[in-house]
Amino acid sequence: xxxxxxxxxxxxxxxxxxxxxxxxxxxxxxxxxxxxxxxxxxxxxxxxxxxxxxxxxxxxxxxxxxxxxxxxxxxxxxxxxxxxxxxxxxxxxxxxxxxxxxxxxxxxxxxxxxx
Amino acid sequence: xxxxxxxxxxxxxxxxxxxxxxxxxxxxxxxxxxxxxxxxxxxxxxxxxxxxxxxxxxxxxxxxxxxxxxxxxxxxxxxxxxxxxxxxxxxxxxxxxxxxxxxxxxxxxxx
Numbered sequence: 001x002x003x004x005x006x007x008x009x010x011x012x013x014x015x016x017x018x019x020x021x022x023x024x025x026x027x028x029x030x031x032x033x034x035x036x037x038x039x040x041x042x043x044x045x046x047x048x049x050x051x052x053x054x055x056x057x058x059x060x061x062x063x064x065x066x067x068x069x070x071x072x073x074x075x076x077x078x079x080x081x082x083x084x085x086x087x088x089x090x091x092x093x094x095x096x097x098x099x100x101x102x103x104x105x106x107x108x109x110x111x112x113x114x115x
Numbered sequence: 116x117x118x119x120x121x122x123x124x125x126x127x128x129x130x131x132x133x134x135x136x137x138x139x140x141x142x143x144x145x146x147x148x149x150x151x152x153x154x155x156x157x158x159x160x161x162x163x164x165x166x167x168x169x170x171x172x173x174x175x176x177x178x179x180x181x182x183x184x185x186x187x188x189x190x191x192x193x194x195x196x197x198x199x200x201x202x203x204x205x206x207x208x209x210x211x212x213x214x215x216x217x218x219x220x221x222x223x224x225x226x
Contacts, residue, residue, distance in 0.1 A: 002157065002159065040218065041218065042117060042119070042201075042215075042216035042217060042218050042219075043201070043203070043214075043216040044216075045213050045214065056213065058213070088156050090156070090158065092158075103148070103160045103163055104148075104160060104214075105160065106150075106157060106158035106159070106160075107157065108155055108156050108157035109156035109157065111156065
């Protein structure tokens with residue numbers, strides 16, 4: 001148990017669906033991250049939030065829309081996804097958004113399949 | 116070519132063997148992380164290094180800044196060590212939060 005909880009753990013959706021991934025951290029951290037992990041590829045950073053403000057958007061398509069209502073919760077809203085978006089989506093949090101001063105704690109991920 | 120390369124990609128070992136996983140990077144870094152990902156998907160941070168060597172239980176991580184190389188060693192390996200081990204570098208350039216990840220080394224330890 002890392003203190004970062006992601007729901008759902010598994011999600012299957014059609015290309016026309018709208019769904020949301022949720023991440024919650026109970027560690028008192030002020031930075032939260034969304035990562036995408038595809039098979040045989042390195043982890044890709046998608047978004048970073050620091051004190052609820054987005055500080056990084058790594059050229060992510062607009063069909064992925066993040067939301068950070070407070071420092072403990074992070075959402076990733078999904079709409080009109082493509083099959084190549086099928087991947088493991090990981091949420092992480094850290095005390096400080098500069099990783100050399102902190103260590104990121106990861107959730108278990110949401111395994112997303114787009115049909 | 117990825118800025119962070121790991122070797123080997125896959126590794127199998129018998130219980131009790133000494134394991135070494137290597138990570139090379141081509142950028143100047145502020146820190147290097149070693150992470151462990153179990154089959155369920157969750158990732159655990161093992162070490163954060165900026166110089167020298169760190170030890171935690173049977174795990175040892177070393178880094179050589181001049182050679183841009185880090186190693187993760189597992190002594191007396193056990194089947195529960197089976198996981199994907201990932202190194203990630205924080206580049207020194209700019210004010211970035213962006214870790215650069217290797218593709219991971221899949222380790223299987225057999226009884």
